[in-house]
Amino acid sequence: xxxxxxxxxxxxxxxxxxxxxxxxxxxxxxxxxxxxxxxxxxxxxxxxxxxxxxxxxxxxxxxxxxxxxxxxxxxxxxxxxxxxxxxxxxxxxxxxxxxxxxxxxxxxxxxxxxxxxxxxxxxxxxxxxxxxxxxxxxxxxxxxxxxxxxxxxxxxxxxxxxxxxxxxxxxxxxxxxxxxxxxxxxxxxxxxxxxxxxxxxxxxxxxxxxxxxxxxxxxxxxxxxxxxxxxxxxxxxxxxxxxxxxxxxxxxxxxxxxxxxxxxxxxxxxxxxxxxxxxxxxxxxxxxxxxxxxxxxxxxxxxxxxxxxxxxxxxxxxxxxxxxxxxxxxxxxxxxxxxxxxxx
Amino acid sequence: xxxxxxxxxxxxxxxxxxxxxxxxxxxxxxxxxxxxxxxxxxxxxxxxxxxxxxxxxxxxxxxxxxxxxxxxxxxxxxxxxxxxxxxxxxxxxxxxxxxxxxxxxxxxxxxxxxxxxxxxxxxxxxxxxxxxxxxxxxxxxxxxxxxxxxxxxxxxxxxxxxxxxxxxxxxxxxxxxxxxxxxxxxxxxxxxxxxxxxxxxxxxxxxxxxxxxxxxxxxxxxxxxxxxxxxxxxxxxxxxxxxxxxxxxxxxxxxxxxxxxxxxxxxxxxxxxxxxxxxxxxxxxxxxxxxxxxxxxxxxxxxxxxxxxxxxxxxxxxxxxxxxxxxxxxxxxxxxxxxxxxxx
Numbered sequence: 001x002x003x004x005x006x007x008x009x010x011x012x013x014x015x016x017x018x019x020x021x022x023x024x025x026x027x028x029x030x031x032x033x034x035x036x037x038x039x040x041x042x043x044x045x046x047x048x049x050x051x052x053x054x055x056x057x058x059x060x061x062x063x064x065x066x067x068x069x070x071x072x073x074x075x076x077x078x079x080x081x082x083x084x085x086x087x088x089x090x091x092x093x094x095x096x097x098x099x100x101x102x103x104x105x106x107x108x109x110x111x112x113x114x115x116x117x118x119x120x121x122x123x124x125x126x127x128x129x130x131x132x133x134x135x136x137x138x139x140x141x142x143x144x145x146x147x148x149x150x151x152x153x154x155x156x157x158x159x160x161x162x163x164x165x166x167x168x169x170x171x172x173x174x175x176x177x178x179x180x181x182x183x184x185x186x187x188x189x190x191x192x193x194x195x196x197x198x199x200x201x202x203x204x205x206x207x208x209x210x211x212x213x214x215x216x217x218x219x220x221x222x223x224x225x226x227x228x229x230x231x232x233x234x235x236x237x238x239x240x241x242x243x244x245x246x247x248x249x250x251x252x253x254x255x256x257x258x259x260x261x262x263x264x265x266x267x268x269x270x271x272x273x274x275x276x277x278x279x280x281x282x283x284x285x286x287x288x289x290x291x292x293x294x295x296x297x298x299x300x301x302x303x304x305x306x307x308x309x310x311x312x313x314x315x316x317x318x319x320x321x322x323x324x325x326x327x328x329x330x331x332x333x334x335x336x337x338x339x340x341x342x343x344x
Numbered sequence: 345x346x347x348x349x350x351x352x353x354x355x356x357x358x359x360x361x362x363x364x365x366x367x368x369x370x371x372x373x374x375x376x377x378x379x380x381x382x383x384x385x386x387x388x389x390x391x392x393x394x395x396x397x398x399x400x401x402x403x404x405x406x407x408x409x410x411x412x413x414x415x416x417x418x419x420x421x422x423x424x425x426x427x428x429x430x431x432x433x434x435x436x437x438x439x440x441x442x443x444x445x446x447x448x449x450x451x452x453x454x455x456x457x458x459x460x461x462x463x464x465x466x467x468x469x470x471x472x473x474x475x476x477x478x479x480x481x482x483x484x485x486x487x488x489x490x491x492x493x494x495x496x497x498x499x500x501x502x503x504x505x506x507x508x509x510x511x512x513x514x515x516x517x518x519x520x521x522x523x524x525x526x527x528x529x530x531x532x533x534x535x536x537x538x539x540x541x542x543x544x545x546x547x548x549x550x551x552x553x554x555x556x557x558x559x560x561x562x563x564x565x566x567x568x569x570x571x572x573x574x575x576x577x578x579x580x581x582x583x584x585x586x587x588x589x590x591x592x593x594x595x596x597x598x599x600x601x602x603x604x605x606x607x608x609x610x611x612x613x614x615x616x617x618x619x620x621x622x623x624x625x626x627x628x629x630x631x632x633x634x635x636x637x638x639x640x641x642x643x644x645x646x647x648x649x650x651x652x653x654x655x656x657x658x659x660x661x662x663x664x665x666x667x668x669x670x671x672x673x674x675x676x677x678x679x680x681x682x683x684x685x686x687x688x
Contacts (some may be wrong), residue, residue: 013442015678024384039455039674041415055685057676070412071385097672098454100465102464103512110442120446125475131465134478194669197617273541275492326539328441330383332401334359337397 002031002318004087006094009037012174013096018056023302024187035074036061043067058088071111089319092117092299093298096171100299101127104260112170116318118278126296128169129200136293143179144202144292151197162204167196178204179222195309214266214281214304220323222314224307226263228253250306251317266291279303345377345660348431350438353381357440366435373656379418380405387411393416405616415455433663436461436643440515442467444643445471460662462622462642467557470640472513472542480637483613488546488636495541499533506548509533511540522548555597557611557624558648562665566658568651570607572597594650610635620667623647
């Protein structure tokens with residue numbers, strides 16, 4: 001199978017995406033081609049053998065073949081016209097905005113390019129932390145209590161301190177602060193507002209248990225091991241950034257069979273049918289044996305390969321289990337009807 | 345102002361969009377250019393003076409200039425290369441899938457094309473009737489009770505008959521049936537499943553009062569009159585279809601000041617900030633003086649021009665009040681950091 005990795009894009013996590021995409025070179029056994037979307041949203045075909053992070057930070061990639069996305073795929077100019085890039089499936093490895101907010105999903109769906117990754121709806125629901133909460137509650141998975149503040153609203157919260165302040169729509173711990181008391185709130189809000197006009201405030205629970213489970217549905221559910229992520233006070237950006245590039249270094253959770261089962265059940269409640277076609281990682285909290293969903297990552301760093309025994313086979317299976325769209329008949333029967341009614 | 349109308353696309357409401365776009369020719373006083381997206385999602389520039397519904401149903405549009413969407417706009421090929429189409433703002437007049445599900449919004453946002461219409465998040469929330477309910481409840485606007493069925497689930501409901509069966513993600517009354525008793529449910533579900541793998545079932549309330557309010561926020565809220573739509577048993581596709589092409593023929597609701605105020609308040613709760621940049625029409629039910637949101641139309645037929653006194657000025661104002669994106673710094677500081685840590 002020939003897989004096209006799509007990475008980069010106009011995102012605060014642009015660099016993470018580059019590291020994530022490069023990491024997959026060691027993990028996937030298939031033929032890979034690399035399609036880079038730069039900060040300006042121009043697409044380039046990066047030679048697989050020459051891929052290094054420096055190629056992007058130096059701007060050297062601009063000498064690579066430029067691509068246009070169009071109906072049916074990615075095209076590059078030739079002397080005679082243009083040529084379509086040949087691959088079987090695209091893997092969305094763009095983290096944060098563009099990749100996880102529904103833009104890339106929409107582009108690929110609109111132009112009929114088969115891909116692994118969240119569809120438009122799944123992206124919007126998981127990218128916006130408020131929508132994730134609404135969705136999870138609807139399907140019977142609990143979430144922590146919260147408040148939403150707007151950039152122009154009062155800088156105050158009714159929650160008990162300490163609280164955690166997060167931009168409403170961002171991953172990778174960017175712009176997140178733990179706030180011990182009222183005096184620290186203003187600054188934390190200012191930080192978060194640099195990334196979003198809306199912020200989410202939740203209680204910060206010291207020493208909360210966190211468990212991550214990745215997976216996807218093909219003809220059956222395919223689950224990763226459950227990881228208990230190592231953490232400092234909480235995962236900061238640098239830490240996560242390095243995590244994303246790791247290919248094997250996991251802290252498997254030592255939990256009861258019962259908790260294991262509960263976590264899988266919560267995953268299933270959240271996954272289907274919204275996330276079909278994507279390999280997602282759900283990050284759960286456990287408080288007093290109750291499970292809370294913290295975040296749904298529809299494009300986890302390096303797609304959480306390090307949590308699976310045979311990631312390569314999984315991607316192959318998932319590529320064959322993509323959701324199908326309902327066919328829309330291409331007719332003009334109503335216009336014909338009006339025309340004949342008017343005698344035209 | 346030069347306005348580009350975008351219409352058509354791969355949607356069950358493709359034809360409605362054509363009628364809707366043509367109707368705006370009489371309504372908007374600005375310079376208009378027409379960009380048609382055909383069922384295959386190829387774009388064409390249709391000469392404004394030659395636009396008729398027949399041009400599309402006959403396939404004649406294929407002789408018009410073909411366009412590519414790219415970073416910054418729409419381009420057509422010239423002898424010397426390509427030329428960017430010149431307009432100030434695009435108006436999304438695509439109803440149903442593509443236009444209201446977030447694909448077109450994503451395309452226009454991704455390629456930095458300024459447009460009036462719902463953004464990606466707003467599209468996904470309003471297009472999916474379940475998400476609309478979750479969202480409305482979250483922001484304090486009631487909705488009718490409901491059930492969701494999947495294509496492979498049992499064909500039964502716990503709601504009391506009569507019920508109304510709707511595809512989860514479609515507008516314009518397509519695929520909707522009123523079901524009087526159990527014996528009719530199977531068929532109604534089969535009809536709805538032709539349009540979506542998920543259906544929504546709600547109680548059908550005979551003679552329910554329905555009120556529509558359109559509007560948008562610029563520096564202030566701009567509201568239309570409140571319409572009480574004329575209806576048969578319920579608005580069927582043909583009826584709505586003709587409605588969409590009308591330019592003046594409205595049934596202004598005769599309601600108390602109190603109800604009028606409640607409807608506006610509900611509209612505001614739903615509108616901001618999600619729908620900024622769009623002119624939407626909210627369709628409310630009123631039962632026992634309580635307000636329920638039935639549907640949020642983020643691209644209403646002919647943008648509900650017939651409900652406004654001065655639609656042309658409103659579009660001009662809205663064009664100057666589009667939501668702004670947060671600027672993402674184009675840096676490579678983390679990669680530089682890793683490179684220097686590695687001594688590369």
